[in-house]
Amino acid sequence: MEATYKHPKSLVSLQTKYCPGCGHGVIHRLITEVIDELGLQGNSIILNPVGCSIWADLYFATDSVQAPHGRTPAAATGVKRMLRDHLVVCYQGDGDLAAIGTAEAVHAANRGEKFTTIFVNNAIYGMTGGQMAPTTLIGQKAATAPEGRDPLEAGMGYPIKVLEMLATLEGTRYLARGSVDSPVNVRKTKQYIKKAFEAQMRGLGFTMVEILSPCPTNWGMKPVEAVEWLKDSMMPVFPLGEIKNQLEAVK
Amino acid sequence: MPEKTEKLLMKGNEAMAEGALRAGCAAYFCYPITPQSEIPAYMAKHMLERHLVFLQAESETAAISMVYGAAATGARVMTSSSSPGMSLKQEGISYLCGADLPCVLVNVARSGPGLGGISPAQGDYFQSTRGGGHGDYYHIVLAPKDVQECADFTFEAFDLADKWRMPVMVLADGLIGQMMEGVVLPEPKDLSTLLPKPWAVGQQGRTARAFNHVSSMSLVPAELEAAINARFARYDLVRKTETRVTLSNCEKAELVMIGYGSSSRVAWGAIQLAKAQGIEIGLLRPRGLWPFPYDEITELAEQGKKFLCVEMSMGQMIEDVLLAVGARSARSKESSVHFVGRCGGNIPSEEEVFAKAKEILAGRSEPWRLDGRLRSDGSARGAGR
Numbered sequence: 001m002e003a004t005y006k007h008p009k010s011l012v013s014l015q016t017k018y019c020p021g022c023g024h025g026v027i028h029r030l031i032t033e034v035i036d037e038l039g040l041q042g043n044s045i046i047l048n049p050v051g052c053s054i055w056a057d058l059y060f061a062t063d064s065v066q067a068p069h070g071r072t073p074a075a076a077t078g079v080k081r082m083l084r085d086h087l088v089v090c091y092q093g094d095g096d097l098a099a100i101g102t103a104e105a106v107h108a109a110n111r112g113e114k115f116t117t118i119f120v121n122n123a124i125y126g127m128t129g130g131q132m133a134p135t136t137l138i139g140q141k142a143a144t145a146p147e148g149r150d151p152l153e154a155g156m157g158y159p160i161k162v163l164e165m166l167a168t169l170e171g172t173r174y175l176a177r178g179s180v181d182s183p184v185n186v187r188k189t190k191q192y193i194k195k196a197f198e199a200q201m202r203g204l205g206f207t208m209v210e211i212l213s214p215c216p217t218n219w220g221m222k223p224v225e226a227v228e229w230l231k232d233s234m235m236p237v238f239p240l241g242e243i244k245n246q247l248e249a250v251k
Numbered sequence: 252m253p254e255k256t257e258k259l260l261m262k263g264n265e266a267m268a269e270g271a272l273r274a275g276c277a278a279y280f281c282y283p284i285t286p287q288s289e290i291p292a293y294m295a296k297h298m299l300e301r302h303l304v305f306l307q308a309e310s311e312t313a314a315i316s317m318v319y320g321a322a323a324t325g326a327r328v329m330t331s332s333s334s335p336g337m338s339l340k341q342e343g344i345s346y347l348c349g350a351d352l353p354c355v356l357v358n359v360a361r362s363g364p365g366l367g368g369i370s371p372a373q374g375d376y377f378q379s380t381r382g383g384g385h386g387d388y389y390h391i392v393l394a395p396k397d398v399q400e401c402a403d404f405t406f407e408a409f410d411l412a413d414k415w416r417m418p419v420m421v422l423a424d425g426l427i428g429q430m431m432e433g434v435v436l437p438e439p440k441d442l443s444t445l446l447p448k449p450w451a452v453g454q455q456g457r458t459a460r461a462f463n464h465v466s467s468m469s470l471v472p473a474e475l476e477a478a479i480n481a482r483f484a485r486y487d488l489v490r491k492t493e494t495r496v497t498l499s500n501c502e503k504a505e506l507v508m509i510g511y512g513s514s515s516r517v518a519w520g521a522i523q524l525a526k527a528q529g530i531e532i533g534l535l536r537p538r539g540l541w542p543f544p545y546d547e548i549t550e551l552a553e554q555g556k557k558f559l560c561v562e563m564s565m566g567q568m569i570e571d572v573l574l575a576v577g578a579r580s581a582r583s584k585e586s587s588v589h590f591v592g593r594c595g596g597n598i599p600s601e602e603e604v605f606a607k608a609k610e611i612l613a614g615r616s617e618p619w620r621l622d623g624r625l626r627s628d629g630s631a632r633g634a635g636r
Contacts, residue, residue: 042456047320048466057464063452065323066466068346071316074308078320078328081304082278083453104316107309 008032010041010061017055021223023180023213024052027120028059030180030190031089034197035062044087047076049101051093052126070101073108073117080115087197088115095125098134098160105162112171112205116196119162119208122215123234130218134160137237141220163210163243173205175244179212181227185240192242199247212238258435263401264289264428266436267357267421270405271329272297273439276355278304278328280317282336285369286425287359290331311336315343322352323465325451327409331357333425334375335366337383344418345384349467351450351482353412355405356420359428362596370596371425371513376567379422380541387479389486391419391493392540394511398432400538406437413446415489422540424563426513426598489542496544501533506611507551509535509572510561513598518561520601525608532608540568548575555585557611560619561604562592569619587611587618 007013010032018024035044041062048056050069057064067075076090090108097105097119105117124142125131132142132149137159139148149156163175174196178189189211196207212234214226221229261269268290271279279298281291291307298305304321308314314330321328332340337358347354358379362372382388391411393404401423408419452463469475500522501507508518515536522532535551535558537544548558558576560569569590576586591607593599610616 042459043454045452054468057466061462063455063462064464064466065320065452066350066464066468067319068312068316068342071312071319071343074313074316075320075323077306077313078278078280078317078322079324079452080320081306081317082321082324082326086453103309104313107313 008036010035010044012059012061014059016059018052019217021214021216021226022052023122023211024120026180026186027118027211027213028056030186030193031118032060034190034194035087037194038087038197038201040087040197040201043085044089045079045083047072047079047088047090049092049096051096053091053093053120054127056091070096070099071104072096072101073104073113076115077108077111077113080113084114084203087201090115090117092117092119093126094119094121094123094133094135098162106166106169109166109206109208110169110171112173114200114203114205116200117208118193119210120213121162121210121238122213123159124215124218126215126218132156135162135238137233140233159237161238163208166208167244171206172208172244173246173250174199174207174242176242177210177212177238177240179230179235179240181212181214181230188240195247204247204250210238212240256435258433260431261398261434262289262429262431263395263398263423264359265293266398266401266434267331267405267423267428268293268297269436270402271355271409273437274406274409275327275440275442275445276303276329276409277326278321280306280308280314280321280328280330282308282311282314282332284333284336286361286371286428287331287333287357289428290357290359311339312342315340318354319343319347319350319352322347322354323350323451324453325448327413327445329355329357331359333359333361334363334372337375337378341378341384344390345382345386345388346467347418348382348388348390349386350465351416352418352465353416354418355408355412356418357405358420358422360422360424362594368596369425371427371563371598372594372596373424373512373514373563374565374567374594375422376540376562376564379420380543380571388482389541390417391415391489391542393419393421393495394538394540395421395423395427396512396515396536397427398430398434401427402434402436406440409440411493413448415485422512424513493539494542494544494546495538496547497536497538498547499534499536500531501535501551501556503531504533504556506557506559506608507533507535508559508561508604508608509537509548509568511537511540511568514561514563517599517601517604521604521608524601524605530612543571545571545575548572552576552586557586558588559604559608559611560588560590560592561599562590563594563598564592565594566590566592566619570621573619573621589616590619
């Protein structure tokens with residue numbers, strides 16, 4: 001009988017250091033499945049940022065470059081400009097992308113850099129222990145927002161909707177938001193990733209897939225509760241779907 | 252392309268840019284800042300028309316991380332800036348050193364601290380030679396004194412970076428960057444002779460090598476220590492083989508001036524004033540600041556020679572001179588280390604440097620003290636006037 005579901009070649013067969021219920025493992029798998037399907041394993045470079053996904057270079061059976069916190073899109077720019085025929089994946093969390101690295105993300109997008117950013121949004125700083133992130137929801141508790149994120153009295157700002165912000169930039173071609181909360185959304189997210197990677201390899205412009213991902217440890221929830229909270233609380237703020245798709249227009 | 256020996260009139264900034272291009276610089280990332288603006292303008296003009304990678308970044312922190320990414324692919328890559336911008340680049344420089352990536356950094360230094368001014372200064376000596384970012388590291392620093400050396404040192408910096416797998420900084424200043432002199436440009440590098448970079452990312456599928464991971468992270472203390480120890484073993488080889496110093500007129504001299512870059516030109520002018528009065532003064536000019544020529548200075552100290560450090564700062568290189576003289580030599584009691592300098596974008600005059608030399612020779616100059624800001628008569632120390 002033919003095996004229809006195999007371990008991706010581009011994914012190292014290793015138990016990850018990620019916490020139970022964390023979304024990174026599923027997202028790593030989706031990326032590596034697409035890399036395999038496109039036949040790009042020996043032609044791919046992953047940029048792993050500072051944050052939990054700094055471990056990504058342990059799990060991707062591809063070349064990788066670890067960048068300073070937030071500078072991931074700048075380092076990816078340097079890589080992609082030199083290796084134009086390679087798949088370059090800029091893997092970032094919400095703190096890396098939407099706080100310390102906002103300028104790098106915005107300007108890479110505006111230049112239409114021809115790499116793909118995978119933006120894992122779990123609304124919290126994971127590795128450092130659950131501090132408030134730029135995407136933390138209003139009222140959501142964090143180590144540095146013990147009473148919940150309060151944009152008014154405490155002046156903690158509002159959750160940044162990265163894709164909607166980047167959609168205004170002419171250099172962006174494909175911006176989609178998926179989620180790993182359910183099998184159907186996992187499959188949709190994989191299609192977004194595949195579209196983005198194919199667009200990158202055709203040199204169409206900047207592509208980003210944001211993925212809502214649970215962080216049970218720092219949300220203080222059990223994995224199943226975390227998935228429910230993601231659906232009930234995050235999705236209304238960060239709606240799923242293709243936020244911008246100009247791939248047909250620029251063919 | 253000009254003939255081999257044709258002498259061109261160029262600015263120091265342009266000579267550094269052309270030296271880089273002739274060394275095979277394939278990518279250049281920058282952010283605007285005075286007084287190095289001719290470098291990005293030159294690179295934009297000449298790189299874009301040759302379809303090389305030129306990119307004006309959104310910030311210095313981004314530019315140095317672009318350098319990091321491009322260097323990870325094995326490309327010859329450069330960035331340039333001036334003092335406040337170099338401060339911002341320190342994050343990336345620490346990462347480049349931690350990941351053992353070669354690249355070339357040009358600092359056309361100006362006065363600080365803070366925004367300071369745009370006039371030439373040498374106040375970035377500590378930052379450049381001590382690893383200006385976090386962690387244990389060094390990188391090679393070359394110090395050109397004229398436009399010819401701007402071209403030659405930048406050209407050679409790429410070879411040194413590849414050889415030692417580290418960033419190499421060319422530390423000039425606004426005076427050297429902005430002035431025009433004749434220069435004979437180096438012959439373009441034969442790019443087929445470049446060292447292989449088996450550690451670089453990219454083209455894995457064509458070589459079937461193991462996957463390469465460019466990273467400075469190591470969370471296991473024993474592993475990180477081993478990596479740093481290996482790097483420092485390499486630093487020892489660099490110290491042994493890449494120390495660059497020029498000694499002039501030292502044999503007959505009781506006093507030796509020590510200065511690099513622009514200051515060495517002022518010192519040499521002062522030495523000519525002395526010669527006209529029948530006084531012989533030597534010059535020790537470090538052409539590289541890391542590694543520093545400690546042994547050459549120690550040797551002169553053991554001959555009992557006195558030193559006058561000439562700097563465009565409040566006294567930074569002088570601390571390395573004191574290390575060479577004081578800590579290493581029991582026989583250097585007759586030796587002493589003195590200082591003359593200006594800061595804030597001012598350049599010491601040949602006359603004031605010569606006047607200080609005469610004070611030292613007459614026994615009227617107090618040696619430099621690291622342990623206090625007050626002279627023995629209670630007056631405050633000050634560089635210059």
